[in-house]
Amino acid sequence: xxxxxxxGCPVSGALQLIGDKWTLLVVRDLARGPRRxxxxxxxxxxxxxxxxxxxxxxxxxDELLERRHSGGPPRVEYSLTARGRQxxxxxxxxxxxxxxxxCNQCEDRNARLGDYCDACPNNSREHxxxxxRLDAPQPxxxxxxxxxxxx
Numbered sequence: 315x316x317x318x319x320x321x322g323c324p325v326s327g328a329l330q331l332i333g334d335k336w337t338l339l340v341v342r343d344l345a346r347g348p349r350r351x352x353x354x355x356x357x358x359x360x361x362x363x364x365x366x367x368x369x370x371x372x373x374x375x376d377e378l379l380e381r382r383h384s385g386g387p388p389r390v391e392y393s394l395t396a397r398g399r400q401x402x403x404x405x406x407x408x409x410x411x412x413x414x415x416x417c418n419q420c421e422d423r424n425a426r427l428g429d430y431c432d433a434c435p436n437n438s439r440e441h442x443x444x445x446x447r448l449d450a451p452q453p454x455x456x457x458x459x460x461x462x463x464x465x
Contacts, residue, residue, distance in 0.1 A: 331376055331378075332401070333369070333372060334369075336358065336361060336365065336366070336369045337369055337372075337373060337378075338401065338404070338405055338408065339358055339361075340354065340358070340366075340369060340370070340373065340379070340392075341378070341394065341398060341401045341402070341405055342405055342431065343357045343358065343431075344379060344392060344393060344394045344398070345394065345399075345402060345405070347393070348382070348391040348392060348393040349391065349392055349393075350389060350390065350391055350392075351363075351366065351367070351370070351390060351392070354366060354370075354392070357431075370392060373398070374392075376397075377395055377397050377398075378394065378395060378397055378398035378401070379392050379393060379394055379395060379398050380392070380393055380395050420436050424436070
């Protein structure tokens with residue numbers, strides 16, 4: 315993301331650091347622990363890999379996350395830094411606001427994808443609906459895409 319010269323206002327500076335919706339969604343998904351790029355792409359559908367890699371680079375430059383190489387086969391994992399974890403209260407406040415305003419109900423996601431997002435408080439409670447089976451066939455990314463309407 316291209317940075318503009320700030321006007322000295324902390325709100326403006328924080329908004330430039332956050333950048334766009336993808337930054338906070340990456341923070342949401344890294345809040346529970348390190349993730350690989352492929353895991354983030356799957357969790358952040360419909361983000362493109364190009365957009366994700368750009369956001370990850372910006373977030374690494376801004377010291378919100380760190381990239382680690384691990385394992386025998388080369389693997390890259392991303393995790394939040396202490397500075398990145400400072401965004402978690404903001405993320406929780408946005409979740410609470412979304413619930414209060416009735417935005418994107420958690421049950422809608424559960425019905426559509428068979429799970430709740432990592433930040434959802436429903437992950438830690440018992441539910442009436444059975445959990446998604448790991449051996450059940452999962453819809454492909456293409457099947458989950460919303461249809462594109464050309465005008």
